Amino acid sequence: MDVLRQPYLRNRLLALLPQNEIQHIASAVQPVELPRGIIIVGADCPIDHVYFLCSGIGSVVTISAEGQRAEAGMFGREGFSPTSAGVGGTISVHEVLMQVAGEGFRMSLQSIHTALTHNPVFANLLARFIQNFASQISYTALCNANYQVDERLARWLLMCHDRVDGDEIALTHDFISLMLAVRRPSVTNAIHILEGNKLVRAERGRITIRDRRGLEEFAGGAYGKPEEEYRRLIGQI
Incomplete structure (x- = not known):
């Protein structure tokens, strides 16, 4: 090379x-x-x-x-x-x-x-x-107009996961609330839902993806189309 x-x-x-x-x-x-x-x-x-x-x-x-x-x-x-x-x-x-x-x-x-x-x-x-x-x-x-906060959070975490190595992502609840344009308690509730479904594990300043496939199913139509287009236009993210 x-x-x-x-x-x-x-x-x-x-x-x-x-x-x-x-x-x-x-x-x-x-x-x-x-x-x-x-x-x-x-x-x-x-x-x-x-x-x-x-x-x-x-x-x-x-x-x-x-x-x-x-x-x-x-x-x-x-x-x-x-x-x-x-x-x-x-x-x-x-x-x-x-x-x-x-x-x-x-x-x-x-x-x-x-x-x-x-x-x-x-x-x-x-x-x-x-x-x-x-x-x-x-x-x-x-997504902001048509999906629930927990589905939007699932999409956002999948997008983050696409761009890092490994399953751990350094994120705080405050930063997620800013990125999703929702109040911090809404983020906390959404994370608890994803944790309850054993899709992620949240610790202080860190979220770990436990079940990638399950998270994609949970996000539904909120995730996937732009990613498909990227693969079509350029290659693997």
């Missing part, structure tokens, strides 16, 4: 680049550590860098004029953010922050725009991910 390619294999998009494009991208990326809670870009703020995660989970958060917050979507090693940079954008409508610590690579906005012009596979992969991420956001809206 080419030594130049090895560092990028942990990000699904970068791993699919041909050798000539990897060589071009390598000169423009910078490895970064991303602690939990760090804000990659603020809402309605200029985009300085674009991030390709190799581990950890990022949350894309919508913030109203009154300061109300809700997660619109999440991303991990399967993609990049902020996605508007992939179509020439310079401002992020959303706040993007790390909900689970990780590491990855970042590129300056100017480098991204240059790379999109000169690397057709790179440009195509980013466009495909943007399409898929839009699908994820649309399903978040659907």
Whole structure:
């Protein structure tokens, strides 16, 4: 395996680049550590860098004029953010922050725009991910309107599970309540339901997935369609 390619294999998009494009991208990326809670870009703020995660989970958060917050979507090693940079954008409508610590690579906005012009596979992969991420956001809206909190929590935990190694996910009830846009007691009740069905085990600051298949059955139609589309457009998450 080419030594130049090895560092990028942990990000699904970068791993699919041909050798000539990897060589071009390598000169423009910078490895970064991303602690939990760090804000990659603020809402309605200029985009300085674009991030390709190799581990950890990022949350894309919508913030109203009154300061109300809700997660619109999440991303991990399967993609990049902020996605508007992939179509020439310079401002992020959303706040993007790390909900689970990780590491990855970042590129300056100017480098991204240059790379999109000169690397057709790179440009195509980013466009495909943007399409898929839009699908994820649309399903978040659907779930928030039509599914119970415990079903929405099951979906959200499955999405987190897709993006981490192992079955343990470092999450607090307070953070989950922010991401699901519900009160903390609703999160506690939902977790108790999932625990009662022996689908998860919740400890302080940590949730362990015990029964992945059962959790998928519990989530029902709330989970699966955007994931199917990702596999169709790009590959395995």
